[in-house]
Amino acid sequence: MIDWTEDLLAQIAAASRVALSYPGLDGYPVVLPLPFTFDRDNRCFSMPIPHQTPSPASEEQVSLTLLYYDEQRKAERYVLFYGHLTETGNEWTFTPSQVVLPQWRSRA
């Protein structure tokens, strides 16, 4: 269960891209950097499916790392979501079920 606070929604709005991670058929992780749109009403992310990417071995064992560059700290920040993936035409839809905020945020 995710608490969709305004702070979390603001972080999603500030993110420049996501890294989608899923298990490949040979057991190696597949990670792809993708542009995204976020549907505030349905709380899900949509991403274009790249041409000829390795297929997911599972659409349930998926995570999404929201990434943004922190100019002040010269570092990359993230918010991690677990969830599941569905494929619709040329798009993936990722529906989050759990969010993990990094330790540095919870201590800020």
Added chain:
Amino acid sequence: MNQLPDWMYHAIEESFTCQFASTTARAIPVALPVFLHYFDPDAGTLIISSPVRMKRVENVRQRPKVAILFSPVGAGPDEPKHVLLVQGLAEVDDTNLESGWKRYFAGWARRQPSARQSLARMEQAIPGYTQRALIRVRPSRFLGWPDGNFQQAPEVVEVTND
């Protein structure tokens, strides 16, 4: 190791952060940003370090198939536009948590010069931050998209160690 296309070396060497993906106990790959410490272009080995108490370290011990993603992060106009996914087998070296990783710190500091000053602050904020295991990745495969063009099929280099 096989010779890689020049642009793949460029994507690795000129990267700012990269995303290191390990697999959790629930079999979910998780990619989080890290600074690459070292890349050996002859053997292909990539080295990062990680606070030993992070789940990432245990993930790698239990499930050594990992991936590292290199792609632009928005740090500036000079960073390569290429996207490169390296899949490989990783091993944890926790023989010297105090200072083993410092042998490779130059590669981290080249990417993030402020790290030299911020380590003490990070240790205060996150106790154990400087007790770091090394993670060495031996690549099995490189999948790359020159200029980040996902409309093309990826260039794939399967690694053969002669």
